[in-house]
Amino acid sequence: xxxxxxxxxxxxxxxxxxxxxxxxxxxxxxxxxxxxxxxxxxxxxxxxxxxxxxxxxxxxxxxxxxxxxxxxxxxxxxxxxxxxxxxxxxxxxxxxxxxxxxxxxxxxxxxxxxxxxxxxxxxxxxxxxxxxxxxxxxxxxxxxxxxxxxxxxxxxxxxxxxxxxxxxxxxxxxxxxxxxxxxxxxxxxxxxxxxxxxxxxxxxxxxxxxxxxxxxxxxxxxxxxxxxxxxxxxxxxxxxxxxxxxxxxxxxxxxxxxxxxxxxxxxxxxxxxxxxxxxxxxxxxxxxxxxxxxxxxxxxxxxxxxxxxxxxxxx
Amino acid sequence: xxxxxxxxxxxxxxxxxxxxxxxxxxxxxxxxxxxxxxxxxxxxxxxxxxxxxxxxxxxxxxxxxxxxxxxxxxxxxxxxxxxxxxxxxxxxxxxxxxxxxxxxxxxxxxxxxxxxxxxxxxxxxxxxxxxxxxxxxxxxxxxxxxxxxxxxxxxxxxxxxxxxxxxxxxxxxxxxxxxxxxxxxxxxxxxxxxxxxxxxxxxxxxxxxxxxxxxxxxxxxxxxxxxxxxxxxxxxxxxxxxxxxxxxxxxxxxxxxxxxxxxxxxxxxxxxxxxxxxxxxx
Numbered sequence: 001x002x003x004x005x006x007x008x009x010x011x012x013x014x015x016x017x018x019x020x021x022x023x024x025x026x027x028x029x030x031x032x033x034x035x036x037x038x039x040x041x042x043x044x045x046x047x048x049x050x051x052x053x054x055x056x057x058x059x060x061x062x063x064x065x066x067x068x069x070x071x072x073x074x075x076x077x078x079x080x081x082x083x084x085x086x087x088x089x090x091x092x093x094x095x096x097x098x099x100x101x102x103x104x105x106x107x108x109x110x111x112x113x114x115x116x117x118x119x120x121x122x123x124x125x126x127x128x129x130x131x132x133x134x135x136x137x138x139x140x141x142x143x144x145x146x147x148x149x150x151x152x153x154x155x156x157x158x159x160x161x162x163x164x165x166x167x168x169x170x171x172x173x174x175x176x177x178x179x180x181x182x183x184x185x186x187x188x189x190x191x192x193x194x195x196x197x198x199x200x201x202x203x204x205x206x207x208x209x210x211x212x213x214x215x216x217x218x219x220x221x222x223x224x225x226x227x228x229x230x231x232x233x234x235x236x237x238x239x240x241x242x243x244x245x246x247x248x249x250x251x252x253x254x255x256x257x258x259x260x261x262x263x264x265x266x267x268x269x270x271x272x273x274x275x276x277x278x279x280x281x282x283x284x285x286x287x288x289x290x291x292x293x294x295x296x297x298x299x300x301x302x303x304x305x306x307x308x309x310x311x312x313x314x315x
Numbered sequence: 316x317x318x319x320x321x322x323x324x325x326x327x328x329x330x331x332x333x334x335x336x337x338x339x340x341x342x343x344x345x346x347x348x349x350x351x352x353x354x355x356x357x358x359x360x361x362x363x364x365x366x367x368x369x370x371x372x373x374x375x376x377x378x379x380x381x382x383x384x385x386x387x388x389x390x391x392x393x394x395x396x397x398x399x400x401x402x403x404x405x406x407x408x409x410x411x412x413x414x415x416x417x418x419x420x421x422x423x424x425x426x427x428x429x430x431x432x433x434x435x436x437x438x439x440x441x442x443x444x445x446x447x448x449x450x451x452x453x454x455x456x457x458x459x460x461x462x463x464x465x466x467x468x469x470x471x472x473x474x475x476x477x478x479x480x481x482x483x484x485x486x487x488x489x490x491x492x493x494x495x496x497x498x499x500x501x502x503x504x505x506x507x508x509x510x511x512x513x514x515x516x517x518x519x520x521x522x523x524x525x526x527x528x529x530x531x532x533x534x535x536x537x538x539x540x541x542x543x544x545x546x547x548x549x550x551x552x553x554x555x556x557x558x559x560x561x562x563x564x565x566x567x568x569x570x571x572x573x574x575x576x577x578x579x580x581x582x583x584x585x586x587x588x589x590x591x592x593x594x595x596x597x
Contacts, residue, residue: 011431018435023447030451141523141576143530146550146568153557153564252440256531260554267442271535274446282450286443293438 005302012298019290020072024065027283033057037277038081072287082278090281091266091288097167098258098265101181101188102250106243108189109196114232114239116193117200122227124205132197139194144253148187148260155183165262184261188253192246199242203235210234236307244300251289334584340577348395357385359392360542368560377566380549381556386563389544390570396545397574400459400538401525407464409518412471417506419472420479421498429476433469441466441528445537454537462537463528467521474517478510512589516582523578530571546571 035051036043043051052058056067071077077087120132156164162183168176207213208231216226255267262268266285273281351359356375363383371378377386419429445462452458482488482505491501532538533547541548546567553563 011434014431015434015438018431019438022435022439026447026451030447137576137579138572140579141572143527143534143550143568143571145531145534146564146571149550149554149557149564149568153561157558248437248440252442252528252531255440255442255446256534259535270443270446274449277450279450282446286439286447289440289443290435290438293440294434297434297438 004305008298008301012294015294016291019294020069020287021065023283023287023290024068027279028061030279032277032279034078034081034278034280037279068283072284077284078280080273080278080281082273082276082281087281087284090269091285094264094266094269095288096170097181097263098254098267100177101185101258101263101265102254104178104181104185105188105192105250105253108185109192110243112189112193113196113200117197117239118204118227118232120197120201121204121208121231122223129201132201136194136198136201139190139197142191143256144187144191145256145260147190148184148257151183151187152260165260167263180261180263184257184263187257187260188250191253192250195246196239196242200235200239203238204231207231207235233307237304240300240303240307244297247296248293251293330584330587333580334588337577337580337582337584340573341581344394344574344577345398347391348398351388351391351395355385355388355391357388359384359388359544361385368556368563370560371562378560378562380563381552381560384544386549386566389549390546390566393544393546393549393567394570394574396539396543397526397529397571400456400463400529401522403456403460404463404525404529405467405518405521407460408467408521409471409514411464412468413475413507413514415468416472416475417479417502419476420483420506421502426476429472433472436465437469439466442531442535442537445532445535449537454540456539459529459532459538462532463525466528467525470521471514471517474513475510478513479506482506482509512585516586516589519578519582519585523575523582526571526574526578 033052035048035055035057039048039051049058056064059067068078075088077091079085080087080090083090116128116132116135120126120129123129152164155161163180164183167180170177204227208227210231212234213226213230216230217223221230251267254265255271257263258265258267259271266289270282270285270289273279273285361384363379365383366374366379367381367383369375369379369383371386375385375387377390380386380389415429415433419426441462444465445458448458448462452461479502488501488505491505496504529538530545530547530550533545534551536548536551538545538547549567550564553560553567556563
């Protein structure tokens with residue numbers, strides 16, 4: 001078990017370093033640097049050189065990379081050229097929107113997919129199976145930002161039930177903030193739940209044909225007990241795998257949905273940073289997002305061993 | 316050999332229906348995209364301010380946008396733009412990913428490095444890559460193609476590697492080795508032809524994904540610049556007129572959904588036909 005953990009942690013470290021080299025390398029070849037972005041086109045070469053020296057931008061690329069890497073690990077991500085505040089603080093502030101948004105989306109996606117997929121698998125070829133298959137095909141095909149627009153059109157503007165955009169912050173308690181996040185989270189969740197429904201159905205159907213489920217039925221377990229007590233827990237590994245793989249899409253989706261609902265999250269920050277050519281913010285936001293993806297995948301990998309005792313023994 | 320295998324006649328199955336519906340929708344998409352090169356009801360870039368925000372059938376088949384441009388013509392040309400970027404991106408991902416995948420399967424030493432690089436590339440969603448590339452190249456087709464294509468490299472590499480490893484374990488590969496064939500020749504003559512079906516299925520599925528992603532990039536202004544119509548930008552522009560002209564948001568969204576649905580169904584149908592495990596199971 002410890003060896004497995006150590007191997008996974010080493011893999012995580014290598015991937016993290018590779019991503020950091022990739023992100024740093026890409027931002028390195030972008031024309032201009034934070035100093036020229038701050039001073040604009042009218043700056044004299046002397047002023048520019050002075051600011052570069054002050055910001056440490058005159059050092060060789062390797063040194064600047066190592067400094068940035070050290071900053072990433074210690075939380076010192078530099079100062080935004082647009083907002084003039086530490087990037088770390090800016091990201092933390094925006095994470096307070098993006099993390100609950102994606103967390104709520106995952107909860108909604110699992111909340112839709114698990115019952116739908118399991119019900120469909122309980123009687124393959126039945127009505128519920130047909131509905132689930134249709135939902136899965138349609139849900140995968142629709143872009144989340146379009147679902148967002150439709151929800152604004154119907155639920156927010158048409159019925160007036162929930163806000164069409166903006167975020168009141170967490171200062172007034174979780175109620176108003178969650179109301180503002182509900183529609184964007186639903187827009188993010190629907191395509192994810194479609195993928196998960198498909199995987200859940202397929203996985204449960206496969207497990208239902210296994211000998212141990214048949215044995216449980218022969219010993220007198222009801223269909224629903226055989227399904228929920230025996231089949232579903234054993235069918236969860238592929239569902240969790242898919243949930244881990246989907247995190248990359250969820251983050252990409254968050255950038256879009258935050259823009260549809262004008263939520264001040266990380267995705268909107270990255271998009272605005274591009275418009276303002278705030279390279280320090282782009283570099284760090286991308287790195288934080290990528291780190292979240294690999295951390296989640298590491299977590300998923302470790303979760304397997306909790307969910308499936310066979311893997312625990314093998315590890 | 317193939318002609319000697321007798322297959323029992325069988326009825327029309329769900330897999331066949333999936334393949335048929337997928338093929339029809341995809342043919343429609345490609346047909347409309349190609350038709351837009353020679354004919355559209357109106358010039359998609361022609362603005363007629365006096366006829367702005369007209370509903371479907373009031374002005375043209377699907378109405379007009381906030382600048383009086385014909386929505387149907389924009390959708391048709393948008394199909395071509397979307398497909399072009401999707402094909403280029405998937406081509407990039409498929410070629411590089413397949414090369415990496417077969418190389419990893421053939422050489423275990425290369426395998427560990429490749430998988431780590433794949434993990435790193437897969438951790439960068441295309442929209443984030445596009446934001447970085449946008450800073451470098453500015454918005455446009457190259458940004459969209461590279462951002463989507465690079466994300467697909469690990470997808471193709473993983474699929475190809477897994478499939479190729481199974482082929483490398485077969486006895487006829489050992490026979491080919493004993494006959495003196497080298498790694499490259501075995502890969503070209505035996506491995507690639509045997510995994511081509513799985514790569515084709517993956518190309519179809521990834522085309523659907525690329526169309527969705529391209530729409531997202533265009534929505535953010537990171538795709539083809541105006542005046543070239545794109546489905547994503549049409550949706551972005553519709554946001555201001557959601558109550559006044561809902562058709563502006565409905566038509567491009569439905570077009571994206573139909574295109575993606577068609578390609579996904581085609582991919583599923585092809586997988587049922589080309590994947591040997593699924594073929595045997597059915």
